[in-house]
Amino acid sequence: MSFEPKIIAFLCNWCSYRGADLAGISRMKCAPNVRPIRVMCSGRVEPDFVLKAFEAGADGVLILGCHSGDCHYVEGNYKTIRRIALLKKMLSQLGIEDERLRLEWVSASEGARFVSITNEMTEQVRKLGPFSHRNGGSNG
Amino acid sequence: MAKLKVAFYWAASCGGCEIAQLQIGDKLLKLAEAADIVFWPVAIDVKYKDVEAMPDKSIDACLFNGAIRNSEQEHIAKMLREKSNVMIAYGACAYEGGIPGLANLFNRQMIFDRAYIETESTDNKDKTFPQTSYQVPEGELHLPEFYNTVKTLRQTIDVDYIIPGCPPEEKTTWLALEALIEGKLPPKGTVISHSAKAVCDDCDLKRDVKKITKIYRPFEIIPEPEICLLEQGLLCQGIATRGGCGAPCTQANMPCTGCYGPVEGVIDQGTHFLSALASVIDSNDPEEIQRIVDDVLDPVGTFYRYSLPDSLLRGASIK
Amino acid sequence: MRKITIDPVTRLEGHGKIEIFLNDAGKVANTYFQVPELRGFEKFSEGRPAEDMPQITQRICGVCPEAHHMASTKALDELFHVDPPSPAKKLRELLYSAFYVTDHTTHFYILGGPDFVMGPDAPVAERNILGVIGKVGLELGGAVINARMQNHKIIQMVGGRAVHPVFGLPGGVSKALNEEERKEIEQIARDSVEFAKLSLKVFDDIVLQNKEYVDMIVSDAFTHRTYYMGLVDENNKVNFYDGKVRVVDPEGKEFAKYAPREYLKHVAEHVEPWSYMKFPYLKNVGWKGFADGKDSGVFRVAPLARLNAADGMATPLAQEAYEKMYSTLGGKPVHHTLAMHWARLIELLYAAERLLELSQDPEITSPDIRTIPTAVPDEGVGIVEAPRGTLIHHYVTDERGVIKKANLIVATVNNAAAINMSVKKAAMALIKPGKEITEGLLNRIEMAWRPYDPCFACATHNLPGSSPLPIEIYDSKGKLIKKFPAG
Numbered sequence: 001m002s003f004e005p006k007i008i009a010f011l012c013n014w015c016s017y018r019g020a021d022l023a024g025i026s027r028m029k030c031a032p033n034v035r036p037i038r039v040m041c042s043g044r045v046e047p048d049f050v051l052k053a054f055e056a057g058a059d060g061v062l063i064l065g066c067h068s069g070d071c072h073y074v075e076g077n078y079k080t081i082r083r084i085a086l087l088k089k090m091l092s093q094l095g096i097e098d099e100r101l102r103l104e105w106v107s108a109s110e111g112a113r114f115v116s117i118t119n120e121m122t123e124q125v126r127k128l129g130p131f132s133h134r135n136g137g138s139n140g
Numbered sequence: 141m142a143k144l145k146v147a148f149y150w151a152a153s154c155g156g157c158e159i160a161q162l163q164i165g166d167k168l169l170k171l172a173e174a175a176d177i178v179f180w181p182v183a184i185d186v187k188y189k190d191v192e193a194m195p196d197k198s199i200d201a202c203l204f205n206g207a208i209r210n211s212e213q214e215h216i217a218k219m220l221r222e223k224s225n226v227m228i229a230y231g232a233c234a235y236e237g238g239i240p241g242l243a244n245l246f247n248r249q250m251i252f253d254r255a256y257i258e259t260e261s262t263d264n265k266d267k268t269f270p271q272t273s274y275q276v277p278e279g280e281l282h283l284p285e286f287y288n289t290v291k292t293l294r295q296t297i298d299v300d301y302i303i304p305g306c307p308p309e310e311k312t313t314w315l316a317l318e319a320l321i322e323g324k325l326p327p328k329g330t331v332i333s334h335s336a337k338a339v340c341d342d343c344d345l346k347r348d349v350k351k352i353t354k355i356y357r358p359f360e361i362i363p364e365p366e367i368c369l370l371e372q373g374l375l376c377q378g379i380a381t382r383g384g385c386g387a388p389c390t391q392a393n394m395p396c397t398g399c400y401g402p403v404e405g406v407i408d409q410g411t412h413f414l415s416a417l418a419s420v421i422d423s424n425d426p427e428e429i430q431r432i433v434d435d436v437l438d439p440v441g442t443f444y445r446y447s448l449p450d451s452l453l454r455g456a457s458i459k
Numbered sequence: 460m461r462k463i464t465i466d467p468v469t470r471l472e473g474h475g476k477i478e479i480f481l482n483d484a485g486k487v488a489n490t491y492f493q494v495p496e497l498r499g500f501e502k503f504s505e506g507r508p509a510e511d512m513p514q515i516t517q518r519i520c521g522v523c524p525e526a527h528h529m530a531s532t533k534a535l536d537e538l539f540h541v542d543p544p545s546p547a548k549k550l551r552e553l554l555y556s557a558f559y560v561t562d563h564t565t566h567f568y569i570l571g572g573p574d575f576v577m578g579p580d581a582p583v584a585e586r587n588i589l590g591v592i593g594k595v596g597l598e599l600g601g602a603v604i605n606a607r608m609q610n611h612k613i614i615q616m617v618g619g620r621a622v623h624p625v626f627g628l629p630g631g632v633s634k635a636l637n638e639e640e641r642k643e644i645e646q647i648a649r650d651s652v653e654f655a656k657l658s659l660k661v662f663d664d665i666v667l668q669n670k671e672y673v674d675m676i677v678s679d680a681f682t683h684r685t686y687y688m689g690l691v692d693e694n695n696k697v698n699f700y701d702g703k704v705r706v707v708d709p710e711g712k713e714f715a716k717y718a719p720r721e722y723l724k725h726v727a728e729h730v731e732p733w734s735y736m737k738f739p740y741l742k743n744v745g746w747k748g749f750a751d752g753k754d755s756g757v758f759r760v761a762p763l764a765r766l767n768a769a770d771g772m773a774t775p776l777a778q779e780a781y782e783k784m785y786s787t788l789g790g791k792p793v794h795h796t797l798a799m800h801w802a803r804l805i806e807l808l809y810a811a812e813r814l815l816e817l818s819q820d821p822e823i824t825s826p827d828i829r830t831i832p833t834a835v836p837d838e839g840v841g842i843v844e845a846p847r848g849t850l851i852h853h854y855v856t857d858e859r860g861v862i863k864k865a866n867l868i869v870a871t872v873n874n875a876a877a878i879n880m881s882v883k884k885a886a887m888a889l890i891k892p893g894k895e896i897t898e899g900l901l902n903r904i905e906m907a908w909r910p911y912d913p914c915f916a917c918a919t920h921n922l923p924g925s926s927p928l929p930i931e932i933y934d935s936k937g938k939l940i941k942k943f944p945a946g
Contacts, residue, residue: 047411051452068424075424082418082429090414090439093245093506095457134244134289134455152498155472156521156622163621165608172589183569185469185583185902212474212495239518242503251499255737256730259501260853260866262737263727263746270497271732278480278488279460281733284495307521307622357860359510359539359628362829392619392626393633397514437861441507445515 005125008053009034009062009118012042014072015107016064022111030115031122034062041065042103043076047087050101055133060100060125062117067105077105099124100131144200144321146171147179147191148230149220151213152240152290153206157231158182160307161203164314174321175200179220191219199224201320203303207233207240207449208291211272212284221297226325228316232306232399234293235331236409237449239306242441244448244455247288290449302331306399306446309385333384336404339396340378343387345369351422355435358394369395370420375442380406380413397445408452410443460488465901470570470587470909472522473871477882477904485892490883492908494736494875504865509538509836509856512865513627516852519869522565524623525558525614526845526870529700530852532627537720538839538854539629539832546825547631550617552700553644553817554624555843557613559699559810560606560651562846563762563803567658568603571800571909575666579906580899595661606654609647613814616640631829641824648815652776655808659780662804667787676797677788680888681907683880684709684751684794686741686758688873689765690844691716696773697765697809699844705768706741709753711792715743719842722851726868729876738876739868749880757880760848760873761911762802767792772805774812780805796881799910806846836860845870847911874911881907 011017017038023030039045042065050061063084071077084103091101102121106114150158162168178199179186202224208214221227232238243251252269256262274281293299303316316332319325326332335341347368356373363369369376369390376395378387382403389396402409417436423429436442444451461481468475474496480488500519507515513531517524529551536543543551566572569588573581577590585593592600611621617636618624626633636644666672675681691705692698704722706715715725728737729746740746740756747755758764772778784801785791793802817823836859841852848870855864885907889900 047414048408048452051408051411055452078424079419081426082421082423082433083415085426085429085433086414086418086436086439087411089433089436090410090443093438093440093456094453095459132457132459134453134457150474152496154518154521154524156518156524158472159521159622162607163611165604181467181469181474182472183470184587185898185905187469188466209498210495239515240498242507242515243499245506246499246502251497251502254502254505255497255499259728260723260864261726261728261739261868262730263742264730268730268732270730270735274732276489276491276733279462279478281478281491281493283493283733283735286497286735306518310621357508357510358633359535359630359832362831388615388620389625392624394619394625437508437859438506438511441511445511 003126003130005033005059005122005130006057007034007060007062007121007125008058009036009064010039010042010045010049011036012065013038013040015066015070015105016042016114018108019064019106019110019114022109023114026111028111028115031119033122034118041071041073041076042080043071043073045080045083047083050087054096054100054131059128059131060102060121062121063101063103064106064114064117065103067107070107096131097128099128144175145178145198146175147199147202147220147224148177148182149179149202149204149206149216150182151204151206151217151234152209153231153233153238155182156307157205160231160305160310161313163310164317165310167314167317170321171317188216191223194223196222197225201226201228203228203230204293205229205231205234207237208287208293208296209240210284210286214296217293217296226300226320227297228301228303229293229299230303231308232304232401232446235302235304235450236401236447237290237292238446241290241447241449242445244290245440246456247458248286250458252286289455292450295449300328301325304331304333304382304400305385309388311386312384331382331401331404333382333400335383337383338379338403339381339383339385339387339390339400342383342385343378343390345390347371350420352420353422353432355432363393365393375417375436377413377443379416380409398443399446401447409447410440410451413443414439463896463901465905468905468908470573472520479886479890479904481890487883487887487890490879490886491733492879492882493734497735501865501867504862507862509535509854509860509862510629512852512854512862514623514625516867517623519867521622523558523562523845523847523870525555525618526843526850527852528618528624528627529555530841530843530845530850532629532841533701533843534839534841534852534854535627535629536839537841538836538856539860540834540836541630541830541832543631543830544825544827546635546822547828549817549820549823550632550636550828551627553814553823554614554617554626555700556810556814556817557610557617557644557647559846560610560655560807560814561614563807563810564603564606564654564658566846567662567800567803567807574902574906574909575672575800579903580897583898586902595665599657599661602654602657606651610651613644613647616644628829630832635826635828636824638824641818645815645818648811648818651811652808652815655804655811656776658807659804662801666800676795678888680885681796681881682794683759683796683877683884685755685877686714686744687764687767687792688758688760688849689768690842690849691769692773694773695770697769697771697806698773699810701843704842704849706758707768707792709751709792709794711767714741719840719851722840722842722853722868728868728872736872736875739873740876749876749883751880757876758873759877760870761799761846762806763793763796763799764848765844766802766805772809774809774816776812777805777809780808796907796910847871848873871911878908878911881911
């Protein structure tokens with residue numbers, strides 16, 4: 001039985017969530033491993049949401065926002081870039097592979113792009129294996 | 141009125157909390173009037189067997205500092221929990237793991253290899269490591285087991301109060317002790333400090349809009365006096381750290397390193413500061429952002445200096 | 460075999476356990492001083508920016524954080540190839556001298572001293588600082604508390620915080636002193652010199668005038684003939700902050716003298732499976748086990764060792780006290796472990812005199828306290844004398860100054876072998892078949908290690924049972940306004 005990664009995806013209401021919807025309505029075939037969580041803006045995603053996702057059992061975290069310049073709240077997605085840049089550095093120190101956290105821009109009309117990112121990430125994380133939580137290991 | 145019975149203990153700690161407790165100076169006379177200290181290895185010759193003999197709940201309050209690093213510390217924590225009515229985590233190590241918590245970036249084998257084999261001055265061709273049980277000609281010797289992961293006191297036993305700081309400043313210590321002596325302890329679970337807000341509230345430096353285009357290391361610049369250190373590009377974590385300490389570090393022209401723990405309501409101190417820092421970086425260009433972020437050389441060691449064991453992930457995943 | 464356990468050892472900083480094995484005849488077969496703690500600083504320093512090391516490594520010991528802060532900051536100077544301006548160095552040494560006053564005071568009156576002042580067999584409830592104050596009087600007791608508090612105030616003024624200062628940087632210190640602060644420090648320094656002189660007198664009255672104690676001090680049970688190590692200045696006088704490391708042999712002849720960066724040629728660490736603490740020894744003599752003498756690489760550090768390894772003290776009153784000790788105890792070197800308590804008080808006097816000198820230095824209020832490093836960092840070694848012994852910080856970094864390797868040889872660890880030997884020798888001398896093993900006897904065995912490790916502070920505290928020290932406070936008109944205990 002091959003490992004089925006659990007990927008938590010934070011999708012912004014105005015762009016990427018609609019893009020995901022479009023993929024669904026268009027009946028595009030998509031890996032079922034992604035669990036979507038809708039936020040109003042990718043800038044809403046606090047770094048500890050990402051850590052909480054891993055701590056709760058996720059193997060990967062995907063954050064999808066609006067393209068540069070298109071953010072509904074003007075600058076929210078720029079804050080996301082800054083946060084994720086710092087967070088990725090922190091995660092690498094914590095032994096978490098770079099591919100487990102991914103930030104991409106997907107617009108409301110990009111259903112296909114949503115599907116291709118989702119499928120690609122699922123396979124990348126499958127190759128990496130389950131996320132191994134430090135606290136889940138034996139402390140002896 | 142009967143005197144309170146108070147115990148002090150230290151686990152994986154440095155002793156700074158004991159010195160900090162004494163910084164209350166002549167208020168110690170007030171403590172001495174109200175309480176007998178029944179266990180305090182640093183200063184009194186009471187031994188473990190004496191504590192084992194004490195009845196359960198016979199100690200009114202135990203101030204426990206230090207993180208839980210090994211089996212002896214876990215055992216004593218559990219024993220003192222049984223013997224004590226009120227258990228107080230004193231200082232950053234008991235509260236969040238403290239600086240010894242940085243060891244959660246590694247595991248036991250890596251630490252042992254460095255300490256007992258790889259260090260430049262160590263001469264250990266036989267690759268001898270300390271053993272939990274070792275036979276010598278005369279009999280058997282025991283050492284506590286060194287765990288893979290540092291834990292906080294709350295991750296080990298039920299804790300009633302927290303006194304934050306590395307170490308807690310004099311006024312924070314006295315705030316808690318006075319409450320104990322007067323029988324006016326706050327609701328269970330309270331982090332006892334004069335402030336639930338950020339250190340910025342304590343700090344005298346002038347604050348304005350923060351727009352950071354470059355991050356500096358403390359030895360790279362001489363900061364302008366009277367101006368917020370974060371605004372000048374130093375990684376001052378006062379913005380995401382509980383106050384009540386009086387901001388002594390920024391008064392000495394050095395950035396706050398976060399020793400009082402997170403502000404009220406925040407679970408993960410490190411990501412909280414990370415987020416705040418990201419918010420004030422003044423750039424929307426991904427390449428420039430990366431350049432600025434590259435100057436944060438050690439996110440985990442800087443943002444989780446005292447709190448790694450208490451963070452959401454508790455430490456690094458090690459293959 | 461019967462096993463007697465002392466767990467934990469008390470009146471020190473840190474954790475320890477003593478196991479004593481008795482054979483069937485009731486004689487001591489062997490003893491083991493086990494240290495059950497380890498935190499891993501040498502590993503988790505890897506990946507940290509080097510400038511964070513003074514604040515990280517000082518959490519190795521919160522009783523002597525200043526020692527680590529200083530050794531680390533000096534290692535950073537070398538690492539970044541930067542020379543601090545002279546006022547910065549003086550500010551560092553000023554803080555360091557104040558720190559020595561607090562720490563040595565703490566040990567004599569609170570940690571080791573109660574054994575002498577109250578007596579080794581005094582009840583546990585009295586054998587501590589309150590008992591001491593009761594015996595020496597409230598005036599001296601108040602002076603003890605005051606000396607500690609005032610010098611901690613200096614540490615806070617100069618270093619930012621009273622415990623875990625923050626001011627050390629490669630190339631200098633973060634904060635300058637103003638004239639108002641300087642004046643206050645100068646007054647505290649004067650008071651500290653008087654206090655140190657008084658402490659030596661207390662030692663004379665309580666210990667040296669007591670034949671039983673003097674016999675104990677010079678007894679063979681508490682004597683080891685080892686090598687001695689300490690930092691010395693260019694005149695071979697004791698210096699806590701800077702200089703070269705000097706080692707003398709059991710006869711007092713210079714055996715080695717080296718700059719900090721050469722330490723690896725001289726010191727190595729041995730590992731035993733029954734303790735987390737390692738056992739340093741002199742590389743050029745070799746590890747021969749837990750043994751005395753010229754052929755064994757065991758050496759000692761801390762007050763007595765520093766005085767043995769040097770040719771004298773750099774300040775006049777301390778020099779006088781130094782000469783008195785050696786003439787009383789029969790010349791140099793002194794091998795009697797309990798004399799460490801005496802040597803410590805001589806160092807207290809030197810620290811206070813040095814503090815006064817520095818507080819009066821014209822450069823001490825200069826604003827010129829920083830040199831900005833410009834070179835690429837690579838490797839640095841910083842050595843100071845911590846109160847408990849020679850302290851070495853050695854860092855190797857990448858080109859951005861992020862730690863790749865850290866090696867620390869921390870003060871007391873240098874005495875690890877000697878501590879083990881001292882406990883064994885005392886146990887063998889004191890435990891005799893048929894003799895009852897009382898709490899007091901076990902405490903006398905603990906007195907064999909206490910002179911080595913003055914790592915904790917406790918200004919005053921209470922005890923199980925009632926306080927032996929009633930305190931009465933009168934107002935300026937002589938009216939009694941408060942009593943402890945009340946009623």
